[in-house]
Every structure is written in structure tokens, then in C-alpha cells.
Amino acid sequence: MSSLLRILRFVPDLRPLYLGIAASGVLMAAFALVTPFLIGAAADHIVEAVAGRATVADTVRAVTWLAAVFLAVELASTAVVSVGGYWGDLMAARMRTILSSRYFDHLLHLPQRYFDTEVTGRITNRLNRSITELTQFLNFFANNAFTMLLTTAAVLVITGFYWWPLAVLLAVVFPVYMWLTAKTSARWQVWEGEKNTEVDIASGRFTEVVAQMPVVRAYNRQDTELSGFRERFGRTIGITRAQSRWWHSMDAARRVALNLVFAGLYLIVFVRTAQGHFSVGDMVILLQLMTMAREPIFSMSYLVDSAQRAVAGSKDYFAVLAEEREEQARGDAVRGQAVHGQAEVAGAVVVPRRGPTPHDDGGTAPAVRFQGVRFAYEPGGEDVLRGVDFEIGRGEKVALVGESGGGKSTVTNLLMGLYPVSEGRIEVFGQDAAAMDLRVLREQIATVFQEPNLFSGTVRENIAYADPDASDERVRAAARAAFADGFVEGFPDGYEQLIGERGLRLSGGQRQRIAVARAVLKDAPILILDEATSSLDTKSERLVQAALDELMVGRSSLIVAHRLSTIAAVDRIVTLRGGRVDEVGTPAELAQTGGIYAQLLRLQQAGTKEAKKLLKEYGIAG
Structure with a gap:
């Protein structure tokens, strides 16, 4: 009672x-x-x-x-x-x-x-x-x-x-x-x-x-x-x-x-x-x-x-309400790190707060910096990431390469604040991500996932999900930038066309281009592309990749790539092995080191059935 x-x-x-x-x-x-x-x-x-x-x-x-x-x-x-x-x-x-x-x-x-x-x-x-x-x-x-x-x-x-x-x-x-x-x-x-x-x-x-x-x-x-x-x-x-x-x-x-x-x-x-x-x-x-x-x-x-x-x-009902909220979990995680040796002012309590805007640091810090990041999905469980260190400069395109299940998507999830790190620190434009308000953190990041993740409703509603108050002109401009305006305007109801649950009335390429348009409309300084073209046919992949190339211009991009051709176009590559950073360098540099990227290039050139099988273990199309 x-x-x-x-x-x-x-x-x-x-x-x-x-x-x-x-x-x-x-x-x-x-x-x-x-x-x-x-x-x-x-x-x-x-x-x-x-x-x-x-x-x-x-x-x-x-x-x-x-x-x-x-x-x-x-x-x-x-x-x-x-x-x-x-x-x-x-x-x-x-x-x-x-x-x-x-x-x-x-x-x-x-x-x-x-x-x-x-x-x-x-x-x-x-x-x-x-x-x-x-x-x-x-x-x-x-x-x-x-x-x-x-x-x-x-x-x-x-x-x-x-x-x-x-x-x-x-x-x-x-x-x-x-x-x-x-x-x-x-x-x-x-x-x-x-x-x-x-x-x-x-x-x-x-x-x-x-x-x-x-x-x-x-x-x-x-x-x-x-x-x-x-x-x-x-x-x-x-x-x-x-x-x-x-x-x-x-x-x-x-x-x-x-x-x-x-x-x-x-x-x-x-x-x-x-x-x-x-x-x-x-x-x-x-x-x-x-x-x-x-x-x-x-x-x-x-x-x-x-x-x-x-x-x-x-x-x-109350069992659900008793679950710790995301903001509390982040605060607990930060306090836990402080107990294990992170510097903390005596008596201070770390709580989520609205942090400064990303350019308050004078524009000198990198867009993203991982410092000694360790992470396990379950407390006390096996680490997925072990002391990860790398950074993404402003306007730089960085690709993540590693075996399937090796932590690539985990890196992107941590950057979006979906999980608190176990140890270490992630900085966004010089600010500690763990101390930033989650809204502020996520306002700086636009994401295009492998699955488009659309909602039932109209085309316009899905594009404007990034900004419900966006004008029709901005929505149409985002669609043009994503090469989606052509097929959208061909619908009987245009941008008011209902697309069904999860966008099932659209083709895979159409759904993904609407997802790209959504990211364009958000206009965030950091972009995450998590195998955004891996589930598409060749024609759709070309169109979506062209839209992504436009989207990455002027943005700091973290790419989990599906094809080596995409990886070759980035500024730097970060390879992961066993949850640790193995190599960091330009495509040209890593092609000569004999590391993961060089091995992938040789496998692609071999073109054998066994080589294609090994490529798939890294999430790379053969």
C-alpha cells in the first residue's frame, strides 16, 4: 500500500x-x-x-x-x-x-x-x-x-x-x-x-x-x-x-x-x-x-x-524510476575515477553541468582527444578498450580500423557520451566531455549510423528531427546536400510523404540519404560515420558517399569505414588491436609499416577467397 x-x-x-x-x-x-x-x-x-x-x-x-x-x-x-x-x-x-x-x-x-x-x-x-x-x-x-x-x-x-x-x-x-x-x-x-x-x-x-x-x-x-x-x-x-x-x-x-x-x-x-x-x-x-x-x-x-x-x-513502475539516470551515472563515474587517482579538489562534487561552447578555448585544442581511455561494458568485466590515446584535429578526417568487435563502435559510443569511461579522459574542443552537460556535448556531434534509424512520419519530419523548428528552405537545402531532393520531390506528397515505420517504404539508399540530410541539418562541428555505407548496393553507396564527402567538408570527422577506398581519402588512420591503439599515421605512412592497414591493402590486392574472408573480419568489403 x-x-x-x-x-x-x-x-x-x-x-x-x-x-x-x-x-x-x-x-x-x-x-x-x-x-x-x-x-x-x-x-x-x-x-x-x-x-x-x-x-x-x-x-x-x-x-x-x-x-x-x-x-x-x-x-x-x-x-x-x-x-x-x-x-x-x-x-x-x-x-x-x-x-x-x-x-x-x-x-x-x-x-x-x-x-x-x-x-x-x-x-x-x-x-x-x-x-x-x-x-x-x-x-x-x-x-x-x-x-x-x-x-x-x-x-x-x-x-x-x-x-x-x-x-x-x-x-x-x-x-x-x-x-x-x-x-x-x-x-x-x-x-x-x-x-x-x-x-x-x-x-x-x-x-x-x-x-x-x-x-x-x-x-x-x-x-x-x-x-x-x-x-x-x-x-x-x-x-x-x-x-x-x-x-x-x-x-x-x-x-x-x-x-x-x-x-x-x-x-x-x-x-x-x-x-x-x-x-x-x-x-x-x-x-x-x-x-x-x-x-x-x-x-x-x-x-x-x-x-x-x-x-x-x-x-x-517504481523499479524503473529507481534506475539511475544517465546524468547521475556520469557523475558517479567521474567521482569513481577521482577515487582511483584523478585530480579532484577536496570536497568537490562532480555533477553534469552546462559546459562552455566548443570554441571558448580560443580554437587551439583539437576537436577530439582520447587520453588513456579504458572501458568495459560491464563493471568489473573484460576491457574492450585499454589505454586508448589519439586525437582528431579541427577539420581533420580520421578513420578507425580494426577487427570486428575490436572497439571501433565503442569509441564512437564513448564520444557521444552513451557510456562513461572506466578510466582516462575524453576531451571535446579542450573540454572534459565527462564534465559537460550531455545536451551540450551531443549538440557538437552529428552521427550517421550503419542503420538509418528513421521514424514513422513524413520525410520532412525525419530530416527536421535534428531541428524541429527548421524552415522548409533549410530542410530542402539539407536534402539537396545529401542528394536526396531528387527522389523526395518525385513522391506524390513530396516532403510530406509518409515513409512508414523505420522508413520501410523507402529503399536502403533513400533511407540513408535522409539520415545524411538529418546530419547536414544539424550542422555540428564533429561528425561520426559508423559504417554508413556498408549495407548499400554499389549505386546507392556511390550516391551516399558523395553526400558524406560533402558533409565532411570543414568538419572534424571520425569514420568507421567500410571500404579501403574511403580510408585512403582520410587525413589519418588509427588502427586498433586488442583494444589498444596499434598505429596512427597517414594512409601513405601506414601503407609502408606492415601493420593492420598495410595487411588490409595486401589482402585487397590478393583478391583471393581467403583474403576476402580476412577482410570481412575487419569490416572491409573485399
């Missing part, structure tokens, strides 16, 4: 709605309590008329007025219920928006490591399930809990006024029922957590399969995927069977006990009425009050059930 209270504290801007719902709950409880007294009064008037102690005319006049008051109370109650329900629905919608937005905001700022290990579908399903269960419970709670509690309290007070032992007996029922329910719910939540795990895994796989449908079909794995999906959900049936059997058997036992208790209470009222302690009207009032008391008790089963689902969902 503490999770639910945390949710309520999490959204203080909903308090006005909660106060309004509470007020409507008070009114609904008051109106509900009026009805037994009206019916009781009518019963007494009728008994008096039947006994001959009142005239029929007076009795009809009295019960007519009572019926009119009853109608007025019911109409007022209907209005209050409608207003309270409206506020409850509005509160639930706002709650869903707030919780979803905070979840998404936190996800957007989690370290890349989190997404390396989490399945996309599980992240999405966790959001949908958690938010739905939380909002459903809070909506029900807001619309019913206040009325239930106030009605119960009022019933006990009024019953005590008539005969206090009856109120005491009635009061004992509530805590005993809640205690039994709480004892039942502990085991229920364990089963619910197991079901959530199975559903999250199945939903995660579902999302993966939908995104990779061509692969599934190409290998005829439809039946296998369906079998695995059914198996996961099939396990939830077995868990639900045990869970539901336990819950409903205990619920039935609670209800039977409750029925016995209320049967005894009714008998007491009947006997005391027969003995003359209560009038017929009093009996009617007490019986209705006890009926009103039963309804909240029985409703508690649903309230507890929905609360348990909400608690189970909130655990997953």
Missing part, C-alpha cells in the same frame, strides 16, 4: 480533484443515510394508520411528503454521483498522463546500458500494464472509497444511538474482514508477480517478432514463435488457476462467515422489535443501515483485488 500512497504524493496537482471527489463522497454518503429514515418514518405512519391511531387522509398526506423528499434526495444523489464520476474520470486521465510522462521522461534519460539488456516490448508492456492497473484502482478508489468509509462510519454511529451493543458487534466485522483479506493477499501478490513476468516476456517477444517479420517468414519460424508465445501465456493460466482458487476459496469463507454474522444481527433486531424495544420504523431503519454496512464490506473484495494489481504494477 505504501506504493499507492507514494503515487498519490507523486501527483500533487491532482489534489483539487481529489478534494472535489471527497466532497461528493460526503454528500453521497449523507444522501444514502437519509433514505432509511424516510422509509422508517413512512413505515411508522402506515403502522399508526393500520392500528387506527391516525386517519388515512393524514397518513396519505404524510407519506406523500416523504415520497417527495425521497425523490428530491435521489435526484440530488444522482447529480452528485454524476459530478463525482466525471471528476474521477478526469483525475484518472490526468493521472495516466502524469505517470506515463514521468515514466517516458525517465526512460529517455536512462543510461544506454539499461537498453542494452532490456527488451523493448517488455519496457512498453510494463508501461501499459502498470499505468492501466494504477489508474483503474485510483479511479475506483476515488469514486467509491470515500463513500464507503463515510457510510460505514455513519452507520456505526447511528446504530450505536439505537443500541450500542449492536454497533459494537457490527464494528468488529470490519477489521476482522480486512485482516483476513490482507492475509490472503500476500500469497496472491507472489502469483501476480509471476504472471506479470510471463506476460512481459511474451509481449517483449511479440514486439520483436512484429519488427522482424521478414526474418521470421524467411526462416519459416511462424509456428515456433507462436508456440513460444502460447507457452508463456499458457503458464499464466496455470498460475491464475492456483491464484484464483486460493483467492475465491478464501473470499467464499469470508463471505460465509459474514453471512452468519449478519444473520445473527438481523435476528437480534427482529427479537428486540418483537419485545417492544424497537418500533417497526426503527426496525426498518436498522435493517437498512446494516444492509448499507454489508455493501462496503463486500465491495472491499474488489477494492483489495484492484489494489493488489495496482501494488504489483507500481512495483515495476
Whole structure:
């Protein structure tokens, strides 16, 4: 329940709605309590008329007025219920928006490591399930809990006024029922957590399969995927069977006990009425009050059930929010380096901050400098980079060469700030990248990945992703620079053409040129090209490479190249071997040293099948 209270504290801007719902709950409880007294009064008037102690005319006049008051109370109650329900629905919608937005905001700022290990579908399903269960419970709670509690309290007070032992007996029922329910719910939540795990895994796989449908079909794995999906959900049936059997058997036992208790209470009222302690009207009032008391008790089963689902969902929700954000992880990493010998002012705390602009250093420092950088993807794991040192001058083109899995893409990821370095230092225009605000750091870098990574939407939206406020003229200029304007203007809707999820309506070359246009529009001083042409056919590769050549003019470029012809056009080459820098030099210099680059040149000249195989190990087309 503490999770639910945390949710309520999490959204203080909903308090006005909660106060309004509470007020409507008070009114609904008051109106509900009026009805037994009206019916009781009518019963007494009728008994008096039947006994001959009142005239029929007076009795009809009295019960007519009572019926009119009853109608007025019911109409007022209907209005209050409608207003309270409206506020409850509005509160639930706002709650869903707030919780979803905070979840998404936190996800957007989690370290890349989190997404390396989490399945996309599980992240999405966790959001949908958690938010739905939380909002459903809070909506029900807001619309019913206040009325239930106030009605119960009022019933006990009024019953005590008539005969206090009856109120005491009635009061004992509530805590005993809640205690039994709480004892039942502990085991229920364990089963619910197991079901959530199975559903999250199945939903995660579902999302993966939908995104990779061509692969599934190409290998005829439809039946296998369906079998695995059914198996996961099939396990939830077995868990639900045990869970539901336990819950409903205990619920039935609670209800039977409750029925016995209320049967005894009714008998007491009947006997005391027969003995003359209560009038017929009093009996009617007490019986209705006890009926009103039963309804909240029985409703508690649903309230507890929905609360348990909400608690189970909130655990997953808050587990995500408890994950350390990217900025915190960077600060911790910097502090960790300080502990291991980096210079640090005593007592200072290193936190991400908005750093200076890249040209505040007077234009003398290189665009990028790696100094003794060591990195492992897992804390305490095997190092991918070991003491990497190199720099990229302003306006210089530097290529990274090394075996596949040798750390080339890791270098680019570290430069973008996707992971904090384990040791060492990365500088961007003379500033420590670890101390720069991530927004400032990434504003200095444009990236063209091997996969274009487009979004569903229009061509314009994807190009303008680098700057949503860009004018149409700037977007078109970026497309022209990327040699994309020709095919874009040939679309029926031009730049407003919808391209489908991940740009699947476009060819590989078209997608990549839009990605290049996006990088052009960003106009950042540093450019990363991570095998940007490796997945293209020859014609598309020529067009994209021409666009990249234009894009690199005047920029400091770090290139993970796919072809030796591209590498030969750079200013310097950095070769990596075993996670360390092996050589640094111009293409001409390294061609004579006998190192990795020279070996690649000889393999390309050999042209044999074995040579092409070895080239592929370095990510180079033969």
C-alpha cells in the first residue's frame, strides 16, 4: 500500500480533484443515510394508520411528503454521483498522463546500458500494464472509497444511538474482514508477480517478432514463435488457476462467515422489535443501515483485488524510476575515477553541468582527444578498450580500423557520451566531455549510423528531427546536400510523404540519404560515420558517399569505414588491436609499416577467397 500512497504524493496537482471527489463522497454518503429514515418514518405512519391511531387522509398526506423528499434526495444523489464520476474520470486521465510522462521522461534519460539488456516490448508492456492497473484502482478508489468509509462510519454511529451493543458487534466485522483479506493477499501478490513476468516476456517477444517479420517468414519460424508465445501465456493460466482458487476459496469463507454474522444481527433486531424495544420504523431503519454496512464490506473484495494489481504494477513502475539516470551515472563515474587517482579538489562534487561552447578555448585544442581511455561494458568485466590515446584535429578526417568487435563502435559510443569511461579522459574542443552537460556535448556531434534509424512520419519530419523548428528552405537545402531532393520531390506528397515505420517504404539508399540530410541539418562541428555505407548496393553507396564527402567538408570527422577506398581519402588512420591503439599515421605512412592497414591493402590486392574472408573480419568489403 505504501506504493499507492507514494503515487498519490507523486501527483500533487491532482489534489483539487481529489478534494472535489471527497466532497461528493460526503454528500453521497449523507444522501444514502437519509433514505432509511424516510422509509422508517413512512413505515411508522402506515403502522399508526393500520392500528387506527391516525386517519388515512393524514397518513396519505404524510407519506406523500416523504415520497417527495425521497425523490428530491435521489435526484440530488444522482447529480452528485454524476459530478463525482466525471471528476474521477478526469483525475484518472490526468493521472495516466502524469505517470506515463514521468515514466517516458525517465526512460529517455536512462543510461544506454539499461537498453542494452532490456527488451523493448517488455519496457512498453510494463508501461501499459502498470499505468492501466494504477489508474483503474485510483479511479475506483476515488469514486467509491470515500463513500464507503463515510457510510460505514455513519452507520456505526447511528446504530450505536439505537443500541450500542449492536454497533459494537457490527464494528468488529470490519477489521476482522480486512485482516483476513490482507492475509490472503500476500500469497496472491507472489502469483501476480509471476504472471506479470510471463506476460512481459511474451509481449517483449511479440514486439520483436512484429519488427522482424521478414526474418521470421524467411526462416519459416511462424509456428515456433507462436508456440513460444502460447507457452508463456499458457503458464499464466496455470498460475491464475492456483491464484484464483486460493483467492475465491478464501473470499467464499469470508463471505460465509459474514453471512452468519449478519444473520445473527438481523435476528437480534427482529427479537428486540418483537419485545417492544424497537418500533417497526426503527426496525426498518436498522435493517437498512446494516444492509448499507454489508455493501462496503463486500465491495472491499474488489477494492483489495484492484489494489493488489495496482501494488504489483507500481512495483515495476517504481523499479524503473529507481534506475539511475544517465546524468547521475556520469557523475558517479567521474567521482569513481577521482577515487582511483584523478585530480579532484577536496570536497568537490562532480555533477553534469552546462559546459562552455566548443570554441571558448580560443580554437587551439583539437576537436577530439582520447587520453588513456579504458572501458568495459560491464563493471568489473573484460576491457574492450585499454589505454586508448589519439586525437582528431579541427577539420581533420580520421578513420578507425580494426577487427570486428575490436572497439571501433565503442569509441564512437564513448564520444557521444552513451557510456562513461572506466578510466582516462575524453576531451571535446579542450573540454572534459565527462564534465559537460550531455545536451551540450551531443549538440557538437552529428552521427550517421550503419542503420538509418528513421521514424514513422513524413520525410520532412525525419530530416527536421535534428531541428524541429527548421524552415522548409533549410530542410530542402539539407536534402539537396545529401542528394536526396531528387527522389523526395518525385513522391506524390513530396516532403510530406509518409515513409512508414523505420522508413520501410523507402529503399536502403533513400533511407540513408535522409539520415545524411538529418546530419547536414544539424550542422555540428564533429561528425561520426559508423559504417554508413556498408549495407548499400554499389549505386546507392556511390550516391551516399558523395553526400558524406560533402558533409565532411570543414568538419572534424571520425569514420568507421567500410571500404579501403574511403580510408585512403582520410587525413589519418588509427588502427586498433586488442583494444589498444596499434598505429596512427597517414594512409601513405601506414601503407609502408606492415601493420593492420598495410595487411588490409595486401589482402585487397590478393583478391583471393581467403583474403576476402580476412577482410570481412575487419569490416572491409573485399
